[in-house]
Amino acid sequence: MIPLVSVASVFLVAKPTTLAQSEVFFRLLSVFLLIAINAFFVTAEFSIVSVRRSRINQLASAGDIQAKTVQDLQRGIDRLLSTTQLGITLSSLALGWISENTMALPLAILLSRLPLSPETNQFLSHSLAIPVAFFLVAYLQIVLGELCPKSLALLYPEQLARFLGPPSLAIARFFNPFIWILNQSTRWLLRLVGIQYTGQGWYNRVTPEELQLIISTSTESPGLEAEERELLTNVFEFAEVSAGEVMVPRTSIVAIPGDATFQMLLHEVVESGHSRYPVMGDSLDDISGIIYFKELAEPLAQGVLTPDSSIQPWIRPARFVPEYVPLNELLNQMQRSAQEMVMVVDEFGGTAGLITIQDLVAEIIGTTHEPEDEEEPTIQILNEQTFLVQAQVDIQEVNEMLNLDLPVIEDYQTVGGFMIYELQKIPSIGDQLRYAKYELTVTLAEGPRLHQIRIQRLDSRAKANGTSTTEEVITDYWEEATGEEATGEAIAPPKTAAMTHSTSIQNSVLTNNLTNNLIHSPCATG
Numbered sequence: 001m002i003p004l005v006s007v008a009s010v011f012l013v014a015k016p017t018t019l020a021q022s023e024v025f026f027r028l029l030s031v032f033l034l035i036a037i038n039a040f041f042v043t044a045e046f047s048i049v050s051v052r053r054s055r056i057n058q059l060a061s062a063g064d065i066q067a068k069t070v071q072d073l074q075r076g077i078d079r080l081l082s083t084t085q086l087g088i089t090l091s092s093l094a095l096g097w098i099s100e101n102t103m104a105l106p107l108a109i110l111l112s113r114l115p116l117s118p119e120t121n122q123f124l125s126h127s128l129a130i131p132v133a134f135f136l137v138a139y140l141q142i143v144l145g146e147l148c149p150k151s152l153a154l155l156y157p158e159q160l161a162r163f164l165g166p167p168s169l170a171i172a173r174f175f176n177p178f179i180w181i182l183n184q185s186t187r188w189l190l191r192l193v194g195i196q197y198t199g200q201g202w203y204n205r206v207t208p209e210e211l212q213l214i215i216s217t218s219t220e221s222p223g224l225e226a227e228e229r230e231l232l233t234n235v236f237e238f239a240e241v242s243a244g245e246v247m248v249p250r251t252s253i254v255a256i257p258g259d260a261t262f263q264m265l266l267h268e269v270v271e272s273g274h275s276r277y278p279v280m281g282d283s284l285d286d287i288s289g290i291i292y293f294k295e296l297a298e299p300l301a302q303g304v305l306t307p308d309s310s311i312q313p314w315i316r317p318a319r320f321v322p323e324y325v326p327l328n329e330l331l332n333q334m335q336r337s338a339q340e341m342v343m344v345v346d347e348f349g350g351t352a353g354l355i356t357i358q359d360l361v362a363e364i365i366g367t368t369h370e371p372e373d374e375e376e377p378t379i380q381i382l383n384e385q386t387f388l389v390q391a392q393v394d395i396q397e398v399n400e401m402l403n404l405d406l407p408v409i410e411d412y413q414t415v416g417g418f419m420i421y422e423l424q425k426i427p428s429i430g431d432q433l434r435y436a437k438y439e440l441t442v443t444l445a446e447g448p449r450l451h452q453i454r455i456q457r458l459d460s461r462a463k464a465n466g467t468s469t470t471e472e473v474i475t476d477y478w479e480e481a482t483g484e485e486a487t488g489e490a491i492a493p494p495k496t497a498a499m500t501h502s503t504s505i506q507n508s509v510l511t512n513n514l515t516n517n518l519i520h521s522p523c524a525t526g
């Protein structure tokens with residue numbers, strides 16, 4: 001009697017090809033079908049989650065049916081994620097279940113041709129099927145079912161989201177009862193550990209800081225021109241600037257006395273070219289209001305206003321703001337009060353300056369100049385080592401434009417302020433300040449107000465003239481006399497806040513230091 005196992009084995013060996021090939025074909029087809037199902041859910045999940053919500057809302061408002069479907073899925077994103085995760089999990093489990101048998105059949109066909117017993121063939125085929133099927137299916141699943149779909153979804157999120165949105169919504173509605181159970185179970189488990197999940201945490205809202213970083217990085221926003229990038233950057237920095245930083249300073253205010261006539265106002269308009277003027281009493285600290293020249297057109301046309309008429313009836317109340325109010329708050333205040341000019345006061349209540357609506361706009365879009373304006377440039381480059389700079393220019397801007405390293409501290413903001421701080425006095429025309437390797441000279445001033453300063457590099461000027469500075473001469477003498485390398489501590493004079501000594505004083509100080517050091521040096525005492 002032939003054992004039953006032997007009969008079955010003989011049958012498998014004798015006639016496996018026809019049955020095995022047809023079964024293998026359908027099993028392989030099932031494997032790739034499950035991978036395709038997995039890829040579908042992965043693509044749907046990543047495309048719908050990553051597509052810009054603002055773009056979908058725009059398309060939905062325009063009547064796009066597919067966009068409305070995506071919009072519904074984004075509003076209930078936890079339902080979408082549960083649906084896609086369910087599809088991915090079931091397809092992966094089914095793929096693992098049939099992959100071992102699928103690989104065992106072709107291996108059995110190949111091994112059945114070897115001169116081995118049927119039991120050995122069957123054992124070897126199933127033993128090899130496990131590791132081979134695992135690595136092969138894992139490779140196909142990762143590449144075809146995960147990486148490729150994710151890459152496509154991130155490259156074309158809008159197109160794929162609109163294409164896969166309707167079938168994804170249909171599947172979500174079909175499995176809605178089971179998905180509801182999954183979502184409730186998730187919320188219940190999270191609640192056990194003290195986490196309240198609302199289902200809206202998926203949507204990463206971009207913070208102003210992140211958006212500003214995206215705008216400032218060219219690789220993150222390649223479609224923006226330099227001017228557009230600067231404009232958007234100014235918008236974000238608008239709230240960080242205070243009124244005191246952009247105001248017209250007190251020394252530049254053009255005010256009209258309270259008892260002025262229309263003729264005096266006309267004369268001032270011709271001289272200064274402004275259309276709004278603060279009206280003062282005894283001084284700039286006594287501002288009684290603001291006069292708007294354009295508001296005088298109607299009474300002038302009606303004959304009510306004559307050259308000798310007083311401007312008092314048309315003076316509007318002035319609005320006062322502190323120096324440290326942010327520009328975004330100031331803009332809101334000026335819009336609500338319909339004020340185009342406000343006065344800026346310091347902590348003691350004195351007038352620090354004024355600011356207009358044009359100053360605020362210029363802070364965002366930049367300063368605009370009329371073609372006929374021929375204002376003197378704020379920075380003039382005379383040569384590689386000499387520059388003419390307006391005293392009111394920000395010192396940090398000068399450092400950046402001229403590649404200088406003048407110190408920047410909170411005690412001053414402008415080049416003129418730096419010179420006053422270092423000299424500890426109000427300089428006059430011709431006064432000089434020597435700081436490190438720079439020489440600053442006042443070239444234009446009006447009373448206590450500085451207008452223009454010349455900046456010159458000292459080291460480069462000496463080299464260009466073929467001469468040596470006093471310090472260089474003493475350095476050479478020191479090294480020749482002592483045989484040691486000269487250091488700043490040995491030969492340099494004591495540093496002061498403002499190096500404004502004349503050449504004779506510098507030579508005297510340097511010579512005294514040199515003499516003292518030589519007397520106490522080894523070669524002198526020896």
